[in-house]
Amino acid sequence: MKQQLPQTLRQLSDSFLSKSLDPISVVEQCIALAKTRNNLNAFVSLSAAEARKHAENSAERYRDGKHLGVVDGAPIAIKDNFCTKNVPTTCASRMLKNFVPTYNATVYNRLKRQGALLLGKTNMDQFAMGSGSVDSIFGPTKNCWSENLQNDEFRIAGGSSGGSAVAVASGVCFAALGSDTGGSTRNPASYCGVVGFKSTYGLLSRHGLIPLVNSMDVPGIITRNIDDCVAVFNTIAGPDDRDSTTIKSRFEPIQLAQSNHISLKGLKVGIPIEYHCEGLSDDVLKAWTDVADMLEDAGAKVEPVSLPYTSASIFVYSILNQCEVSSNMARFDGIEYGHRSDEETSTEQLYAKSRAEGLNSVVKNRILAGNYFLLRKNYEKYFMKALKVRRLIANDFDEVFRKVHILLTPTTLSVAPLYKNFMSSNNRDQCAVQDFCTQPANMGGIPALSLPIRLSEELLPISLQLMGPSFSEQTLFEVAKWIETQVQFDRYY
Template identity: 40%
Template sequence: MTDLHRLSIRELSEGLAGAKFSSRELTEHYLKRIEKIDAQVKSYVTVTAEQALAQADAADAAIKAGTASVLTGVPIAHKDIFCTQGIKTTAGSKMLDNFISPYDATVVAKGKAAGLVTLGKVNMDEFAMGSTSENSYYGATANPWNLSHVPGGSSGGSAAAVAADLAPFATGTDTGGSIRQPASFCGLTGLKPTYGRVSRFGMIAYASSLDQGGPMARSAEDCAYLMNVMAGHDAKDSTSVEKNIDNYVANLNGTSVKGLRIGIPKQYFNVAGLDADVKARVEESLKKLEEMGATLVEIDLTMTDAYVPTYYLIAPAEASSNLQRFDGVRYGYRAENPVDLMDLYKRSRSEGFGKEVQQRILIGTYALSAGYYDAYYVKAQKVRRLIQQDFLKAFESVDVIAAPAAPTTAYKIGANLSPVEMYLGDIYTIAVNLAGLPAINAPVGFDKDNLPVGLQLIGNYWSESQLLSVVHQYQQATDWHTKRAAIAEENA
């Protein structure tokens, strides 16, 4: 039973249903691995061992009684941005270091209803602001492929936990690439669904018109199992869309790669900061898809230069609005011995928020202030519509759009990139959030330093099944998704 962490979600499900092992044995196996390995990776903020074992016992009883679902008894890690009843939910911030959520986020509640076993909450950039997972009150998480490198962000803890085999799959959130980029850096598959596909209720908000939850796992098949749980309308979320959801697992072979038209934006492959190894691996993966029957079509995305400035006006503006609730009055961090109310506000926020969060709040507040609102925020929203139209025009001639997930592989921890360098690293992912489109990352090889490279496929609205299907078939023809970092091969 030492290799349970090498099993796919389907194999775990079948093993539990066939009584090859129990959920308690599986959960204990993962908890032992976390205890042994996570001191090096630092992916978990909170490990919920006692609760996990209780859930595992309940899952075993359900399996024995014949009332189990397909995922009953399978462990999961939740990004620490999803509220979990009775468990600390921090969003990676000192501001919420003492916050015990009184309720479950819809994504967490759906997981519980499906019988998933929560191993714990994993690390992230504070309030999901960052691309390295270094902007966390709890310290930096390491990339399992090279512990001196970052796992990406903001869902870096989710990516690192799965890549180190400390959870079979994990939830993540994506506001500007925070599922796809860490999946790329850690050699995983990660899906950012269409905006409104997955409920945001109980997901601590960064930028409400951009945030979207999604699955992170080793393969498209594993992601499909989790999407079957996460997706669907939620009356508690006003932005959740009432639209029929697919059976993502059943549809894994539903899209034929033969005849698939893949758009290749010429602007994306001429970006100044695009690493040569990343470009080469992505082009090799596209050649493989072409060998499988796909057609590569050059397309023109004319708004590429507007992505970064548009995103970094809209996202901080929404962050400024969303984070004003953290004032030291009702919950969260409260400055000690304030002399008056203004002192309480000032010190609670300056002591509770980290540097990156403060920086983005200031940018957003400036963009929303009198005299600048029309010049910056309103103009950015108009450009956002043009970016959306640019994609829709492209989808008239292609089925999916291909791009790198990130221009480079994982940075070194402590690289101290400037804010502009860091923001430019999001060039390939942020437009998808601005337009509300779905997109997926798939591992497609390694650079010269043996760090993973990711291919991003962008789909039209509500095409999650298509994206998962294309990547699944690519993964049947390749083995990049099966590669494991040395640390993941350590037995508990």
């Protein structure tokens, strides 16, 4: 399904400079595309009026030769758990269905100041708890690569940032923000055939991101290619006085060379043996092997490495996730924040009724589990032990990065599952499978990037993941750009 709009941010900006296109006409085309493709259910709301207003300002800047950079005039989308001033932010839950923030998340503010146009807010799993984007009050998001969109025969988009991934993959917008706690940006990016990136913890501000797991949450970036990802990253990265967890040192923007000037000589690439796990499909394994061979042929040294605590990582992640969820969700009680039941009851009953009505079973189950793990009698047995094993997982990465520069792994174990098959098991089991390769990076706070490689025999995207030590974004982007040039992935649009 090819379209007439430029494919990348750079091409879009160049077309504005040459006056072959202008931001006003582009935003109108994108709004029309969003409405035409609403059967994918990628958006929970469109910000057409705001996008048009800012498009006029952008067009004036281009006319006056005062444009702000590569994202100026570019329609973008933002996951519906980032606060956007005067635009509803629901987390795809009844609990926040009527919440309209009075401020913008820092990452959106920085994009807006550079001229990006908010096309709309994207669909997600409720409160970002899931790996399919199937648990939204607005209904599931459908993968644009699906053979059939009818009934339960469509492919899932991945989650929890599935709406953002589909919005970019289907050609409706040029970039999108998601959130990444255990792979929630990289997982849908893999299934939808786009680039998904999470940075080193602390390089991107979490201010205005409604929290899931404070110690692991990272704003994620979804784009069509690596250069676009770098452009968005450079726009939004850096210290933020409103977020005490951001790195305080000045952020130096990343500059990438042309792919034919990127040398892999001397690069050491690790292949973690633990990621060759049960459930890994033959298609993904072949892509993994082929890219490893490609890197080796180009002069990189590729060798097997071990991350011994990988097998424990998903269990540790689940415990710590649920503990922090139980704490973060306590604010949504119908009195301080969120949906309030209409029934006249006691305060205790009001709490219970409001939360029962406002939260789905996935969210409630995580709250209950987290409270159980945090009970005085269980605190040492579960929470403290999980923290200690998390340190061992981080130490695994520290040790392996003394031997190699980056790691090459699968992103997901298979192509996007059919919705009917995905829903045949519960959310917790699906997360354990779908997030196996992605969540360790969040446990260690290291950067990770998912890159589309090829189509499977079923004509569905297969992606691989690159991981590096903290603050190795430059190396990750360079290697990813080199791979991108070699594989020439055939995009959906």
